[in-house]
Structure formats: structure tokens, C-alpha cells
Amino acid sequence: MRYPPILLVEDNAADEALTLRAFVKNKILNQITVARDGSEALEHLFGESSANQELPALIVLDLKLPKLDGFEVLRRIRADERTRLIPIVILTSSNEEEDILFGYQAGANAYVRKQVNFTDFVATIGTLGLFWLLISEPPPGAGPPAVLPAAPTNSSP
């Protein structure tokens, strides 16, 4: 069985290592691509090399990123027909009400705070992976852009 890929957008090397470790500890075996800033994330999704690539089943997004911040990345992903339904989980240090609100307004599906305690963090990543990769039904037509239904929200009868 093939597992759909995950895109992790994370600029901090230690956080990247810890997050990858938490995925492994939870036996989440999906291929994980890491983008180290906002523009790298967009390049991965929309750049030239993305044409024949499978779109991620889940995007795990940090907010405070060099170049383009997480909110902007989120808006660009939501603005594009091919990627606008991909589940996006914000994974960040901040629990400022404002960030949470902006995150949802920009189209995030979930907002999760990174814990300092590693045992708690592993448990969080496990729950997150379990929910978004197994329990939650993916958006219909997720996969190659060709099979995406045209603009479901604007559909007239």
C-alpha cells in the first residue's frame, strides 16, 4: 500500500528533526517533504517540478517563517484550484488568539500548538496524524488536478 505524502513547512532545524521523530515514533510512514520557508513550500506545490507530483494529503504549516509567512502561504494555497481543499494543520509555538483567528480565517482546518514537553508533543503528532490521515475522509477528488470537480462552492443547480 502507498501512503499519500505529507508536506511539512518548518524553518527551524531542531523543530523539523523533532517533528519527523514524532511522526516516526507514531509509525506514520508517509513520505514527508520538508519546506524550510514559505516560498519553498509554494515552489514545491506550484513550481515547475510539481507538475507530475502527487499533491500532499496533509500540509503541516508553521506560522513564523522566513520570506513568506505561514498566513500568506495558507492564502496562496487556498487561492489555487488544485490545492484549495488540501487539509492544512497549523503547528506553531504561538497560542495568541489573534494568530488562531487569522489562521482559521485564512482557511486552516486545524490549529495545533507545539508543546515544549516532548512526550506531549509526540502524543499530539500521533493524534494529528491519526485524525487527518485515517479518521477524516479526504476531500472528494483529491489526487491529480484533472479529476478535481470544477469549483464545487460556486456550483449552480
Next chain:
Amino acid sequence: VSQQPLDGIDTLRYPDSSSLLSAIVNSSDDAIVGKTMEGTITFWNPAAQRLYGYTADEIVGRPITTLCPPERVGEVKQFLAMIGRGERVVHHHTERRRKDGSTFPVSVTISPVYDADGALIGASSIARDITREQQDEAEIRHRTAELERAIRNLESFTYSVAHDLRTPLRALGGFSAALLEEYADSLDETGRGYAGQIRDASDQMGRLIDDLLDLSRVARAELRLEAVDLGAEAARIAEELRRGEPDRLVAFSGQRPACAWADRRLISTVLQNLLENAWKFTSHRDQASIEFGSMPTEDGRICFYLRDDGAGFDPAYTGKLFSPFQRLHSAEDFPGTGVGLASVQRIVERHGGRVWAEGAVGAGATFYFTLSAEEPYALPAHPARRGQRRRRGADAAGLCEE
């Protein structure tokens, strides 16, 4: 100038009311100027001379517009028309011109003047130089802007603390945990102990940072006041604590209702902190009791209290209870960061109230708080507030029934 506008003064027991009036007018610090309905100056007091620079001889008989900058001439004519219709001009802020041509800001009040038969014969104006007030206002605006900027800086600083300090901390905690999990065999007992210390210390610092952020949020949060039944909130929190530790025997008694005009979320934080404290500091007792209630203060307001029969504290340190990170018990006996009571104090003070504590070692503790002083600061106006404020002292219970 007629005495008529100062109606009533001549009933005072002065033999010569007109000399009294001229003494008042002459000693006034405000410039008092009389004029006809055509705008010709008829009266000029010493303060007017000081303000405008003209002597009475120079100015009486000349048009009132002499005292205006050219762009204000229309305004003066408009005011005379208003006086003609029997209206008044009260504390109007405008500009006037001195003899030397310089202009300055004034607050001016203009009233009609009637003769003995009640016929309108002119107008009197009282003008006050408000240069100083305007400078003060500008200064206040400037300082407010500076303060707002400082608060914004503080907010962004707090935000960086949240994000930037937690990130390296997560690395400390995460990698020391990884060391313990995967390299435990390569480390001896002492080495594992050291790695454990790093992990525990980073957890503790994570909690401190979070508590500190909560504290700063409490200070920044906007107050949304409503009638809150503190008794119901306390009972709810006590029930949650009981569910968390079902084996403990704690008798909770709470007054219902016990109402106050408060921000529901913030006041719940107060009760949560106080109850958690009471719960924690009674943990060594087989049977403990915690009581929440209210009582009137000497000045007729309401004081809420939470009493426990737990470990108590040394009254000598009462003053330190509410400072952040101050702890009167060792972390081994009773865990905590020492921020809870600091939050309680900030919230109570933001409600215009006061918090204090009584206790003795081994004899339990009682925390008291009021929620509104006579001049609560940052208490926004609320249409229903006045009536409810009045009722609060005598009949706070009525608040919650609406």
C-alpha cells in the same frame, strides 16, 4: 453695561450692588467685553486689557471685529445674529487677535444684555485664553500616543517571548528526551540523571513562560462586564476539581447566587486560581473543607471570600503572596509556578477591586476580594450599570435573576 443679566445679585445684602458688580467685573481674570448689537465695543475690563493689549480708551467705540483675525469676522457677525434671536454662545473655542497682531486660542461665552425694560441692548462676552489648556491637551495626546506605542512594543515583545523562547526550549526538552530513550545504554546512571534534569528543567521553564504569557494576557484583555454568578462559577470549578481527583474528601460549600458585575472569563480565572490553590494546599488532609461566600464590607460593598482549612501560610509573608514567582511553600510539598495569585491580583485590580489574604501556618487560608472601588479604573460605561451598581451592595442576588 446693564445689571440685568446678573439678575438676583441685587437681592444680596449689599448697600450698593453696582459697586459690588463693578468690583467683580474688574477683578475677573477673564476678559469681559460689552458691545452693542451692531458690534461696537461699549465696555472693557482690566482683564480684557491684559488679554488683548488695548486700553479701554483705545478700544471702546471701535468694532468688536478689531479683536478677530480676518478669517473669524464672519463668525462674530453670526454670533451677534444668534444673540439677536435670544440665543447664547457657550464655551466656544475660537481664535482672537491682540493689539500686536498675534493670535491666540480662546474659549468665549456670549450672552444677551437687556435694559431695565427688558429690551435687548447688546451683548457681553467672557473670553479666556486657553493657550495653556491646548498645550496641555497636545501634551496629553502626545503622551497617550507614546504610551500606546510602548504598549504595542510590549505586546510584540510578549509575542516573541511566546514564540522565540519556546522554540529552543522544545529542542532542549526534545533532544534530552531522545537521549534518554535511544542512548540510555551509552550513559551511566549519572549521565541519565543529567539528561533527566535538562528535560525536567525545560518542562518547568515551558510552564513558567506559559504562565507569564497568561499573566500578560490578563493585563491586556478587554473587560466585557456582565452580571456573573460567582457562586455558580465556583461550584462548577469545584466540581471539575473533584472529578479530577475523585478519591479526595473535600467538602465544598458555596453561596448561591453570589453575583457581581464582572468579566466572566477573567473572574472565572480568579476563582479557578483560588480554588486550585485551596484544593492544592488542603491535599495533605484526609478530610478538607473549602467554602466560598460573600459578605458586606463596612462601606456597603460586597466582599467575596474563599476559605480553606489547608496548610495556610506564615502571615509575615502576606505581602509576598501576590507577587509573580513568589512561592511560600517548596515545590516538593506543593507544585506550582507562583503566577496564579499574581493573575488574581491583576484581574481584581482591573475590576477596580482589592484582594487580600488571612492565614496562619497549619490553620488554613482565606482569600478576600472586592470587585469595584468607588472609582474603578478601566470600567467602561454600561447603560444598565448605574442601577445595578446601586443595588449591588444591598441586593447583589438580584443581578443574576435578569
